[in-house]
Amino acid sequence: MARVGGRNAFFAWVVGLGCAGVVGVLAFLAIPMIPASVSWVGGAVGGAIDPAATSGPVAAGDEDAVAGPPTECAQLYDQALWATMRFTKGAVLTPSTDAPTTTAEALVTALQPQVTLTCSWHSEKGDVTSTLATVPVDAGAIAAAALPGAGFTCTTQEESTRCTRTDGDLAETIEAGGGLWLSTSENAWHPTEYVTRTSARVWG
Template sequence: MARVGGRSTSLAWVVGLACVAVVGALAWIAAPLLPGTVQFVGDQLNPPTSGPAAGDGDEASSGEMGECRDLYADALWTALVWTPDAVLTPSTDAPESSASGLLDALSPRVRFTCSWTSAEGAISTTLADVPADAGAIARTALPALGFACDAVDDRTRCIREGEDGARETIEAGRGVWLSSVQDGWQPAGYAERIADRVWTD
Protein backbone atom coordinates (compact mmCIF):
# COMPACT_ATOMS: atom_id res chain seq x y z
CA MET A 1 0.00 0.00 0.00
CA ALA A 2 1.37 3.42 -0.94
CA ARG A 3 2.13 5.80 1.86
CA VAL A 4 0.31 9.14 2.02
CA GLY A 5 2.74 11.97 1.51
CA GLY A 6 3.45 14.19 4.49
CA ARG A 7 2.53 11.53 7.10
CA SER A 8 5.11 10.48 9.70
CA THR A 9 4.88 6.92 11.01
CA SER A 10 6.79 7.73 14.20
CA LEU A 11 4.57 10.73 14.93
CA ALA A 12 1.47 8.59 14.39
CA TRP A 13 2.76 6.04 16.91
CA VAL A 14 3.47 8.78 19.49
CA VAL A 15 -0.01 10.29 19.08
CA GLY A 16 -1.62 6.84 19.23
CA LEU A 17 0.20 5.94 22.44
CA ALA A 18 -0.75 9.31 23.96
CA CYS A 19 -4.42 8.64 23.17
CA VAL A 20 -4.24 5.20 24.79
CA ALA A 21 -2.61 6.74 27.88
CA VAL A 22 -5.36 9.39 28.15
CA VAL A 23 -8.12 6.78 27.85
CA GLY A 24 -6.39 4.60 30.46
CA ALA A 25 -6.05 7.55 32.85
CA LEU A 26 -9.75 8.41 32.48
CA ALA A 27 -10.72 4.79 33.14
CA TRP A 28 -8.53 4.74 36.26
CA ILE A 29 -10.13 7.96 37.55
CA ALA A 30 -13.66 6.66 36.91
CA ALA A 31 -13.11 3.20 38.44
CA PRO A 32 -14.05 4.19 42.05
CA LEU A 33 -17.43 5.44 40.81
CA LEU A 34 -18.36 2.14 39.17
CA PRO A 35 -19.64 0.22 42.26
CA GLY A 36 -21.87 3.12 43.35
CA THR A 37 -23.24 3.55 39.83
CA VAL A 38 -23.97 -0.16 39.51
CA GLN A 39 -25.71 -0.16 42.92
CA PHE A 40 -27.84 2.86 42.04
CA VAL A 41 -28.89 1.44 38.67
CA GLY A 42 -29.67 -1.88 40.37
CA ASP A 43 -31.84 -0.13 42.97
CA GLN A 44 -33.77 1.64 40.23
CA LEU A 45 -34.28 -1.49 38.12
CA ASN A 46 -34.99 -3.85 41.03
CA PRO A 47 -36.63 -1.93 43.90
CA PRO A 48 -37.29 -3.73 47.22
CA THR A 49 -40.27 -6.07 47.15
CA SER A 50 -41.76 -4.21 50.12
CA GLY A 51 -41.46 -0.87 48.35
CA PRO A 52 -42.83 0.76 45.23
CA ALA A 53 -41.94 -0.20 41.69
CA ALA A 54 -42.95 2.88 39.70
CA GLY A 55 -43.69 6.67 39.67
CA ASP A 56 -44.04 9.34 42.30
CA GLY A 57 -47.63 8.36 43.01
CA ASP A 58 -46.63 4.99 44.43
CA GLU A 59 -48.32 4.11 47.68
CA ALA A 60 -47.14 2.06 50.62
CA SER A 61 -48.95 1.34 53.86
CA SER A 62 -47.16 2.28 57.08
CA GLY A 63 -47.69 -1.30 58.24
CA GLU A 64 -45.45 -2.54 55.41
CA MET A 65 -42.58 -0.16 56.00
CA GLY A 66 -39.47 -1.82 57.35
CA GLU A 67 -36.57 0.15 55.82
CA CYS A 68 -35.65 3.63 54.68
CA ARG A 69 -36.29 2.98 50.98
CA ASP A 70 -39.95 2.23 51.75
CA LEU A 71 -40.42 5.78 53.03
CA TYR A 72 -39.72 7.54 49.74
CA ALA A 73 -41.57 7.66 46.44
CA ASP A 74 -39.23 7.18 43.49
CA ALA A 75 -39.00 10.88 42.53
CA LEU A 76 -38.04 11.98 46.06
CA TRP A 77 -35.62 9.06 46.49
CA THR A 78 -33.86 9.98 43.24
CA ALA A 79 -33.65 13.65 44.23
CA LEU A 80 -32.06 12.73 47.57
CA VAL A 81 -29.61 10.18 46.16
CA TRP A 82 -28.41 12.53 43.42
CA THR A 83 -27.81 15.48 45.76
CA PRO A 84 -24.03 16.15 45.80
CA ASP A 85 -22.18 14.08 48.43
CA ALA A 86 -25.43 12.45 49.63
CA VAL A 87 -24.95 9.58 52.09
CA LEU A 88 -27.75 7.62 53.80
CA THR A 89 -27.05 5.88 57.12
CA PRO A 90 -29.94 3.67 58.29
CA SER A 91 -30.19 2.74 61.97
CA THR A 92 -32.62 2.11 64.80
CA ASP A 93 -31.49 5.19 66.74
CA ALA A 94 -34.02 7.13 68.82
CA PRO A 95 -35.69 10.09 67.07
CA GLU A 96 -33.66 13.28 66.87
CA SER A 97 -35.95 15.89 68.46
CA SER A 98 -36.01 18.97 70.65
CA ALA A 99 -39.13 17.56 72.35
CA SER A 100 -37.28 15.25 74.72
CA GLY A 101 -40.08 15.30 77.30
CA LEU A 102 -42.61 14.10 74.75
CA LEU A 103 -40.25 11.33 73.67
CA ASP A 104 -39.88 10.20 77.28
CA ALA A 105 -43.65 10.17 77.72
CA LEU A 106 -44.43 8.26 74.51
CA SER A 107 -41.38 5.92 74.46
CA PRO A 108 -41.60 5.38 70.68
CA ARG A 109 -40.60 1.91 69.47
CA VAL A 110 -38.32 2.78 66.56
CA ARG A 111 -38.72 0.84 63.33
CA PHE A 112 -35.90 2.70 61.59
CA THR A 113 -34.11 6.04 61.45
CA CYS A 114 -32.81 7.43 58.15
CA SER A 115 -29.90 9.83 58.61
CA TRP A 116 -28.95 11.71 55.44
CA THR A 117 -25.94 13.98 54.97
CA SER A 118 -25.00 15.92 51.85
CA ALA A 119 -23.31 19.07 50.64
CA GLU A 120 -26.57 20.91 51.36
CA GLY A 121 -26.97 19.81 54.99
CA ALA A 122 -28.48 16.95 56.96
CA ILE A 123 -31.85 15.25 57.48
CA SER A 124 -32.78 12.77 60.19
CA THR A 125 -36.13 10.97 59.87
CA THR A 126 -37.57 8.36 62.25
CA LEU A 127 -40.58 6.07 61.85
CA ALA A 128 -41.79 4.52 65.10
CA ASP A 129 -44.78 2.96 66.83
CA VAL A 130 -46.43 4.92 69.65
CA PRO A 131 -49.65 4.77 71.71
CA ALA A 132 -52.86 5.53 69.82
CA ASP A 133 -53.36 8.84 71.67
CA ALA A 134 -49.90 10.17 70.76
CA GLY A 135 -51.35 12.73 68.34
CA ALA A 136 -53.55 14.29 71.00
CA ILE A 137 -50.67 14.35 73.47
CA ALA A 138 -48.39 16.02 70.90
CA ARG A 139 -51.04 18.65 70.09
CA THR A 140 -51.24 19.54 73.79
CA ALA A 141 -47.52 19.46 74.63
CA LEU A 142 -45.67 20.80 71.59
CA PRO A 143 -47.04 24.37 71.20
CA ALA A 144 -45.27 25.30 74.45
CA LEU A 145 -42.00 24.32 72.76
CA GLY A 146 -42.55 26.59 69.77
CA PHE A 147 -44.31 24.13 67.48
CA ALA A 148 -47.34 25.04 65.38
CA CYS A 149 -49.73 22.08 65.37
CA ASP A 150 -52.60 21.26 63.02
CA ALA A 151 -54.90 18.33 62.43
CA VAL A 152 -54.25 16.53 59.15
CA ASP A 153 -56.91 13.90 58.49
CA ASP A 154 -56.71 11.56 61.51
CA ARG A 155 -53.28 12.65 62.76
CA THR A 156 -51.50 15.65 64.24
CA ARG A 157 -48.72 17.52 62.41
CA CYS A 158 -46.48 19.86 64.40
CA ILE A 159 -43.78 22.02 62.80
CA ARG A 160 -41.07 24.13 64.41
CA GLU A 161 -39.03 26.51 62.26
CA GLY A 162 -35.63 27.34 63.76
CA GLU A 163 -33.92 30.72 63.39
CA ASP A 164 -30.90 29.00 61.83
CA GLY A 165 -32.95 27.55 58.97
CA ALA A 166 -33.53 24.20 60.65
CA ARG A 167 -36.98 22.65 60.49
CA GLU A 168 -38.42 20.00 62.79
CA THR A 169 -41.61 18.14 61.93
CA ILE A 170 -43.44 15.67 64.18
CA GLU A 171 -46.53 13.77 63.08
CA ALA A 172 -48.46 11.22 65.10
CA GLY A 173 -51.67 9.33 64.57
CA ARG A 174 -53.11 5.83 64.40
CA GLY A 175 -50.29 4.57 66.62
CA VAL A 176 -47.55 5.78 64.25
CA TRP A 177 -44.86 8.44 64.84
CA LEU A 178 -42.95 10.17 62.04
CA SER A 179 -40.43 12.89 62.82
CA SER A 180 -37.83 14.74 60.75
CA VAL A 181 -35.15 17.26 61.58
CA GLN A 182 -33.87 19.12 58.52
CA ASP A 183 -30.68 21.11 59.01
CA GLY A 184 -30.07 23.26 55.94
CA TRP A 185 -31.26 20.62 53.47
CA GLN A 186 -34.85 21.34 52.45
CA PRO A 187 -36.07 19.14 49.57
CA ALA A 188 -39.41 20.45 48.31
CA GLY A 189 -42.26 19.15 50.46
CA TYR A 190 -40.04 16.57 52.14
CA ALA A 191 -41.99 16.05 55.39
CA GLU A 192 -45.39 16.18 53.72
CA ARG A 193 -44.42 13.73 50.96
CA ILE A 194 -43.12 11.05 53.30
CA ALA A 195 -46.11 11.51 55.62
CA ASP A 196 -48.49 10.95 52.72
CA ARG A 197 -46.84 7.56 52.14
CA VAL A 198 -46.86 6.57 55.81
CA TRP A 199 -50.53 7.36 56.31
CA THR A 200 -51.80 5.97 53.00
CA ASP A 201 -54.70 3.59 53.57
Protein backbone atom coordinates in the same frame (compact mmCIF):
# COMPACT_ATOMS: atom_id res chain seq x y z
CA MET B 1 -33.99 -14.81 -23.15
CA ALA B 2 -31.27 -12.64 -24.65
CA ARG B 3 -27.99 -12.29 -22.77
CA VAL B 4 -26.91 -8.85 -21.69
CA GLY B 5 -23.73 -7.83 -23.41
CA GLY B 6 -20.60 -7.38 -21.38
CA ARG B 7 -21.37 -9.98 -18.68
CA ASN B 8 -19.27 -13.07 -18.05
CA ALA B 9 -21.17 -15.84 -16.26
CA PHE B 10 -18.03 -17.63 -15.10
CA PHE B 11 -16.60 -14.42 -13.62
CA ALA B 12 -19.87 -13.71 -11.84
CA TRP B 13 -19.87 -17.17 -10.25
CA VAL B 14 -16.29 -16.75 -9.08
CA VAL B 15 -17.05 -13.37 -7.50
CA GLY B 16 -20.21 -14.72 -5.86
CA LEU B 17 -18.41 -17.70 -4.36
CA GLY B 18 -15.64 -15.41 -3.14
CA CYS B 19 -18.13 -13.12 -1.37
CA ALA B 20 -19.89 -16.09 0.22
CA GLY B 21 -16.55 -17.38 1.45
CA VAL B 22 -15.65 -14.03 3.02
CA VAL B 23 -19.04 -13.86 4.78
CA GLY B 24 -18.56 -17.40 6.06
CA VAL B 25 -15.12 -16.61 7.45
CA LEU B 26 -16.41 -13.46 9.18
CA ALA B 27 -19.31 -15.42 10.70
CA PHE B 28 -16.90 -18.10 11.95
CA LEU B 29 -14.65 -15.47 13.54
CA ALA B 30 -17.63 -13.81 15.21
CA ILE B 31 -18.89 -16.97 16.95
CA PRO B 32 -16.57 -16.63 20.00
CA MET B 33 -17.88 -13.08 20.57
CA ILE B 34 -21.55 -14.08 20.84
CA PRO B 35 -21.49 -14.95 24.59
CA ALA B 36 -19.61 -11.73 25.38
CA SER B 37 -22.10 -9.70 23.34
CA VAL B 38 -25.06 -11.28 25.11
CA SER B 39 -23.41 -10.61 28.47
CA TRP B 40 -22.74 -6.99 27.54
CA VAL B 41 -26.36 -6.40 26.47
CA GLY B 42 -27.62 -7.99 29.68
CA GLY B 43 -25.30 -5.83 31.74
CA ALA B 44 -26.40 -2.67 29.95
CA VAL B 45 -30.06 -3.45 30.57
CA GLY B 46 -29.40 -4.38 34.20
CA GLY B 47 -27.39 -1.21 34.71
CA ALA B 48 -30.45 0.88 33.83
CA ILE B 49 -32.10 -0.41 37.02
CA ASP B 50 -30.90 1.23 40.19
CA PRO B 51 -30.13 -1.63 42.61
CA ALA B 52 -30.33 0.70 45.61
CA ALA B 53 -33.84 1.75 44.64
CA THR B 54 -35.00 -1.86 44.29
CA SER B 55 -33.26 -3.37 47.30
CA GLY B 56 -35.45 -5.29 49.69
CA PRO B 57 -38.93 -6.59 49.03
CA VAL B 58 -40.37 -3.35 47.61
CA ALA B 59 -38.85 -0.70 45.38
CA ALA B 60 -39.12 2.97 46.28
CA GLY B 61 -42.20 4.50 44.71
CA ASP B 62 -44.04 1.18 44.28
CA GLU B 63 -47.12 2.32 46.19
CA ASP B 64 -49.29 -0.61 45.17
CA ALA B 65 -46.83 -3.14 46.57
CA VAL B 66 -46.38 -1.50 49.98
CA ALA B 67 -48.59 -3.21 52.53
CA GLY B 68 -48.69 -1.21 55.76
CA PRO B 69 -46.09 1.26 57.01
CA PRO B 70 -42.58 1.28 55.48
CA THR B 71 -40.11 -1.18 56.94
CA GLU B 72 -36.98 0.16 55.24
CA CYS B 73 -35.76 3.59 54.17
CA ALA B 74 -36.35 3.13 50.44
CA GLN B 75 -40.05 2.60 51.10
CA LEU B 76 -40.36 5.93 52.92
CA TYR B 77 -39.90 7.88 49.66
CA ASP B 78 -41.71 8.09 46.36
CA GLN B 79 -39.51 7.61 43.29
CA ALA B 80 -38.97 11.31 42.60
CA LEU B 81 -38.05 12.17 46.20
CA TRP B 82 -35.81 9.10 46.45
CA ALA B 83 -33.93 10.27 43.35
CA THR B 84 -33.68 13.81 44.72
CA MET B 85 -32.18 12.57 47.96
CA ARG B 86 -29.76 10.07 46.43
CA PHE B 87 -28.42 12.37 43.71
CA THR B 88 -27.91 15.46 45.86
CA LYS B 89 -24.18 16.20 45.83
CA GLY B 90 -22.36 14.26 48.51
CA ALA B 91 -25.52 12.51 49.75
CA VAL B 92 -25.01 9.50 52.00
CA LEU B 93 -27.86 7.55 53.62
CA THR B 94 -27.28 5.83 56.96
CA PRO B 95 -30.19 3.57 58.00
CA SER B 96 -30.49 2.68 61.69
CA THR B 97 -32.94 2.29 64.54
CA ASP B 98 -31.64 5.32 66.44
CA ALA B 99 -33.97 7.39 68.61
CA PRO B 100 -35.74 10.36 66.96
CA THR B 101 -33.64 13.46 66.29
CA THR B 102 -35.66 16.28 67.85
CA THR B 103 -35.50 19.04 70.43
CA ALA B 104 -38.79 17.76 71.91
CA GLU B 105 -36.96 15.42 74.26
CA ALA B 106 -39.66 15.56 76.92
CA LEU B 107 -42.26 14.26 74.45
CA VAL B 108 -39.95 11.46 73.36
CA THR B 109 -39.45 10.49 76.99
CA ALA B 110 -43.19 10.53 77.64
CA LEU B 111 -44.24 8.56 74.55
CA GLN B 112 -41.23 6.21 74.31
CA PRO B 113 -41.48 5.70 70.51
CA GLN B 114 -40.54 2.17 69.48
CA VAL B 115 -38.35 2.88 66.46
CA THR B 116 -38.94 0.92 63.26
CA LEU B 117 -36.36 2.78 61.20
CA THR B 118 -34.33 5.97 61.18
CA CYS B 119 -33.08 7.32 57.85
CA SER B 120 -30.21 9.79 58.25
CA TRP B 121 -29.08 11.67 55.14
CA HIS B 122 -25.90 13.74 55.03
CA SER B 123 -24.93 15.87 52.02
CA GLU B 124 -23.09 19.02 51.08
CA LYS B 125 -26.39 20.89 51.53
CA GLY B 126 -26.94 19.72 55.10
CA ASP B 127 -28.61 16.90 57.01
CA VAL B 128 -32.08 15.34 56.97
CA THR B 129 -33.11 12.67 59.47
CA SER B 130 -36.48 10.94 59.67
CA THR B 131 -37.67 8.39 62.21
CA LEU B 132 -40.67 6.09 61.90
CA ALA B 133 -41.88 4.49 65.13
CA THR B 134 -44.89 3.07 66.90
CA VAL B 135 -46.49 5.03 69.75
CA PRO B 136 -49.74 4.95 71.76
CA VAL B 137 -52.80 5.72 69.65
CA ASP B 138 -53.42 8.98 71.57
CA ALA B 139 -49.90 10.28 70.82
CA GLY B 140 -51.24 12.88 68.39
CA ALA B 141 -53.45 14.47 71.03
CA ILE B 142 -50.61 14.40 73.56
CA ALA B 143 -48.26 16.07 71.07
CA ALA B 144 -50.85 18.77 70.25
CA ALA B 145 -51.19 19.57 73.94
CA ALA B 146 -47.50 19.47 74.85
CA LEU B 147 -45.57 20.84 71.86
CA PRO B 148 -46.95 24.40 71.46
CA GLY B 149 -45.20 25.28 74.71
CA ALA B 150 -41.92 24.18 73.08
CA GLY B 151 -42.38 26.46 70.08
CA PHE B 152 -44.19 24.02 67.78
CA THR B 153 -47.31 24.80 65.76
CA CYS B 154 -49.72 21.89 65.49
CA THR B 155 -52.36 21.15 62.87
CA THR B 156 -54.73 18.23 62.37
CA GLN B 157 -54.30 16.14 59.24
CA GLU B 158 -56.78 13.53 58.00
CA GLU B 159 -55.32 10.71 60.08
CA SER B 160 -52.71 12.41 62.23
CA THR B 161 -51.57 15.51 64.09
CA ARG B 162 -48.56 17.35 62.66
CA CYS B 163 -46.45 19.73 64.74
CA THR B 164 -43.71 21.86 63.18
CA ARG B 165 -41.01 24.17 64.46
CA THR B 166 -38.46 26.33 62.63
CA ASP B 167 -35.37 27.86 64.19
CA GLY B 168 -33.02 29.37 61.61
CA ASP B 169 -31.78 26.58 59.33
CA LEU B 170 -33.37 23.91 61.52
CA ALA B 171 -36.88 22.70 60.65
CA GLU B 172 -38.49 20.03 62.82
CA THR B 173 -41.67 18.05 62.27
CA ILE B 174 -43.36 15.54 64.53
CA GLU B 175 -46.43 13.76 63.22
CA ALA B 176 -48.42 11.13 65.11
CA GLY B 177 -51.65 9.26 64.52
CA GLY B 178 -53.09 5.77 64.44
CA GLY B 179 -50.30 4.47 66.64
CA LEU B 180 -47.54 5.71 64.31
CA TRP B 181 -44.90 8.41 64.75
CA LEU B 182 -42.94 10.13 61.97
CA SER B 183 -40.48 12.83 62.94
CA THR B 184 -38.09 14.74 60.67
CA SER B 185 -35.22 17.09 61.40
CA GLU B 186 -33.98 19.17 58.44
CA ASN B 187 -30.75 21.03 59.15
CA ALA B 188 -29.95 23.46 56.29
CA TRP B 189 -31.13 20.94 53.67
CA HIS B 190 -34.84 21.28 52.88
CA PRO B 191 -35.96 18.98 50.02
CA THR B 192 -39.18 20.14 48.34
CA GLU B 193 -42.31 18.88 50.15
CA TYR B 194 -40.22 16.34 52.04
CA VAL B 195 -42.54 16.18 55.05
CA THR B 196 -45.74 15.96 53.01
CA ARG B 197 -44.40 13.27 50.72
CA THR B 198 -42.93 11.04 53.43
CA SER B 199 -46.11 11.44 55.46
CA ALA B 200 -48.12 10.21 52.47
CA ARG B 201 -46.02 7.05 52.43
CA VAL B 202 -46.96 6.35 56.05
CA TRP B 203 -50.59 7.47 56.25
CA GLY B 204 -51.49 7.75 52.55
